[in-house]
Amino acid sequence: MLFHVRMDVHLPPDVDAAPLVAQEKARAIELQQSGEWTHLWRIVGEYANYSIFNVPTNDELHDILSSLPLFPYMKVHVTPLATHPSKI
Numbered sequence: 714m715l716f717h718v719r720m721d722v723h724l725p726p727d728v729d730a731a732p733l734v735a736q737e738k739a740r741a742i743e744l745q746q747s748g749e750w751t752h753l754w755r756i757v758g759e760y761a762n763y764s765i766f767n768v769p770t771n772d773e774l775h776d777i778l779s780s781l782p783l784f785p786y787m788k789v790h791v792t793p794l795a796t797h798p799s800k801i
């Protein structure tokens with residue numbers, strides 16, 4: 714199943730961001746290499762991204778997202794995608 718995911722990051726000023734960002738990057742690379750995180754785009758002008766995940770179930774996507782190092786500091790919006798009838 715394909716999922717469009719928007720992640721907005723809100724790091725409080727008292728949090729040491731550098732280790733979390735490094736851990737997040739390492740995990741994102743793993744998930745891209747495994748083919749589960751197929752697109753990752755910065756939203757221009759925002760500390761946010763648009764991503765596409767390709768995972769078998771809602772539960773697996775939830776497990777992936779909720780285990781991301783930045784998850785406690787993110788607002789996440791998920792849109793499950795279905796095949797469009799006009800897609801060629």
Ligand SMILES: O=C(O)CC1=CCC(=O)O1
Pocket residue numbers: 720722737738739741760761762783
């Ligand atoms: O910077 C972000 O949008 C959050 C994030 C996702 C993967 C990553 O490395 O950072």
